[in-house]
Amino acid sequence: VFVSPAVTALRADSLSSAEGGKMNFRITPYIGEDPQRSFIVEALVEEWVEVPVAARPLSAGSVVGPLDVAMARLNIQRLPRDAAFQKETIVGLETKRGIAYGEVFRKNKLSIPPVITAGAKVTLEYRSKFLRATATGIALEDAAVGENIRIRNEASKKIVSGTVLEPGIVGVTP
Numbered sequence: 001v002f003v004s005p006a007v008t009a010l011r012a013d014s015l016s017s018a019e020g021g022k023m024n025f026r027i028t029p030y031i032g033e034d035p036q037r038s039f040i041v042e043a044l045v046e047e048w049v050e051v052p053v054a055a056r057p058l059s060a061g062s063v064v065g066p067l068d069v070a071m072a073r074l075n076i077q078r079l080p081r082d083a084a085f086q087k088e089t090i091v092g093l094e095t096k097r098g099i100a101y102g103e104v105f106r107k108n109k110l111s112i113p114p115v116i117t118a119g120a121k122v123t124l125e126y127r128s129k130f131l132r133a134t135a136t137g138i139a140l141e142d143a144a145v146g147e148n149i150r151i152r153n154e155a156s157k158k159i160v161s162g163t164v165l166e167p168g169i170v171g172v173t174p
Contacts, residue, residue, distance in 0.1 A: 010028070011030065048075055051079065051085055052070070054105065056101055058095050061095065066087075082106045084110070097109050114143055116164055118141050122138070123136060138154065140159065149164055
């Protein structure tokens with residue numbers, strides 16, 4: 001686009017929303033206060049954001065620590081839909097699959113680490129308004145806080161289900 005040296009100002013009005021990063025603009029040149037003949041241009045608009053990426057390769061089963069995360073400025077159009085945008089939301093999570101150096105942290109590759117692992121001895125806890133009872137059991141699967149888990153009661157050998165309340169404690173109902 002050639003613009004005369006006499007032009008003192010340019011006004012750009014957006015004609016479309018960014019789809020695929022492309023937008024159309026109506027450009028109106030001004031000489032002094034007088035608008036000149038306008039023209040339309042197509043522009044590629046890029047938005048760049050800082051996102052957390054792996055500061056080193058992480059293998060499956062690793063718990064993400066603060067030193068495992070670096071921030072990188074990347075084009076938002078090239079980010080996967082499930083990319084994590086905040087460092088605080090991924091520190092402490094466990095990798096489901098390996099994550100390469102510089103790779104964006106994706107939510108489908110991260111999970112809350114289990115606080116109870118299969119085979120671990122746990123306390124079964126029943127609470128009501130007037131009663132609190134406990135028993136011991138063996139976890140039959142891994143689970144995180146808030147997840148349901150199957151436990152084998154050590155005394156009765158029955159398999160019961162409950163909700164993980166905290167590490168080593170499973171809440172059960174009758």
